[in-house]
Amino acid sequence: MSDPAAAPPTIAHSGQRALVTGGAGFIGSHLVERLLHEGCEVTVYDNLSTGRGEFLENARRDPRLRFIEADLLDQATLTTAMQGQDVVFHLAANADVRFGTQHPRRDLEQNTIVTHNVLEALRIAGVQRIVFSSTGSVYGEPNVFPTPEDCPFPVQTSLYGASKLAAEGLIGAYATGFGLSAVIFRFVSILGERYTHGHVFDFLKKLRSDPTSIEVLGNGRQRKSYLYIEDCIDGILRAHWAEPGEVRIYNLGTDEYCTVNDSLGWICAELGLDPVRRYTGGDRGWIGDSPFILLNCGRIRSLGWQPQVSIRDAVVRTLHYLCTNDWVLEHP
């Protein structure tokens, strides 16, 4: 992994007070551990709707960790929690891109409206810095690959992407209107330990239920980029610690991609299985699925960051984690 200590030391981080929304989630809990390791005081704000108390087992041994179990729709509790913070890492979200059309209001509420609540709490409490997890899904179906942050103005194709774009817009407007400093990350899908949804999770569950045959969404030739969780955390902190600006936006992914078939092949090889593959067909796994995701990450690489774990290794590590943590698989 790249060495965060080598990042430009323009913002002192030891002793910095950080609030992490969604801090009991997959990405959040890794970030919390790292922030504690770096000497920060950390407040986790999580309603445990998808976050898991177990993910904070290590972190809770540290007396500098404070845990608030509350909802981001509870503006009063949120604003109180925000008092005295130096930075808010806003990671809480409905993080699954696939089911938007089945719950058309969920992304709006959990991603857009909640982000507005977080920004209002920052404004009222006088917190100056927000770090936000957006998504490469805001590019819809781009024409440029690898896709840079300033690619042609995209049209949205998923409610998830639209809700994150709306949140980005609110953050930009608050930065201009109220003088906040913001860092926005557009992630590819993240893999690794504590991963609780997505294709590795789904494939493993299906193969446990029937090792001889597996359904694959789409034609299996969708091309996707993934990033390993520790590389993701490195990127978040490197950009956060770099020279502040009004609104900085960074893609965060790898320079490689794999197909769904590639990933399934790696999973089957690890498990020693050779199931018949049944394809649902079409070049998309679901409505609004983007058949090709590959982000240009030159901007964050220019800060000295680079990913250390390949997509294949990230898939395999994720698989090993799930195989040795059945409880995650059973109760997503």
Next chain:
Amino acid sequence: MSDPAAAPPTIAHSGQRALVTGGAGFIGSHLVERLLHEGCEVTVYDNLSTGRGEFLENARRDPRLRFIEADLLDQATLTTAMQGQDVVFHLAANADVRFGTQHPRRDLEQNTIVTHNVLEALRIAGVQRIVFSSTGSVYGEPNVFPTPEDCPFPVQTSLYGASKLAAEGLIGAYATGFGLSAVIFRFVSILGERYTHGHVFDFLKKLRSDPTSIEVLGNGRQRKSYLYIEDCIDGILRAHWAEPGEVRIYNLGTDEYCTVNDSLGWICAELGLDPVRRYTGGDRGWIGDSPFILLNCGRIRSLGWQPQVSIRDAVVRTLHYLCTNDWVLEHP
């Protein structure tokens, strides 16, 4: 004005049933009159918060007009009103870009959440087409002039622009997810009869209060583009009647711009006044004001549309309207 009858006749419009949200507003009431003139059955859905019953005086003489005084937050009434419509023109909005930071939740509610409600009503009622009034403010402070629809992915600088961008995103996602057809317009500021807010309105009010001296926001050198209301309606209908597609986005403005000083000069000349100009200073009129707005309208021009009224004439017509309709000026 360009001739709407010359638009490609791919969608029959005589007898088409159209619902217009904000149909009692400035732009809405003009659109309603034109739709009736074209033979459509028109339902106006307006809560009269900024719309004016008086603006529909002409339209209400037509038996094909139906008026529903209701709020777009009333999902049940909205969904009922949507039944049997062929197209929804969603114009209702908080349309003033300037006061976002004083009311940080208003744009979110009235522009983003309300658009979600409209889309849900369309989906439930099975309406296939939405036409939406977005804004050039979604470009933030672009680097490219005139700014095309596919300019580099912008960063938002106002809560108004962010709320409209969020609405655009929702419309794109609904189009992909539920098979809607959408036309989105990014307007410059519109001028003309029934204009109820903006710089001509403000300057006239100030000059009536004190004809000898006037405060100008910023340094007066902000460059802005404007479009006359009838040209705006021509553009909306021409694009609506053109070949449908999943999501079509059009800038709608003129190829010219003027400075705030130019416009004030035209207004003073018409009124025979020569006030001392007191500038508040800076290159922006308010937080989030874009100092230069000029849109590339080549895309809609390629449909055969072109504006017929110059910015200067549009300013003068607006002024004459306000001078002969004191009631608008007194009760905005």
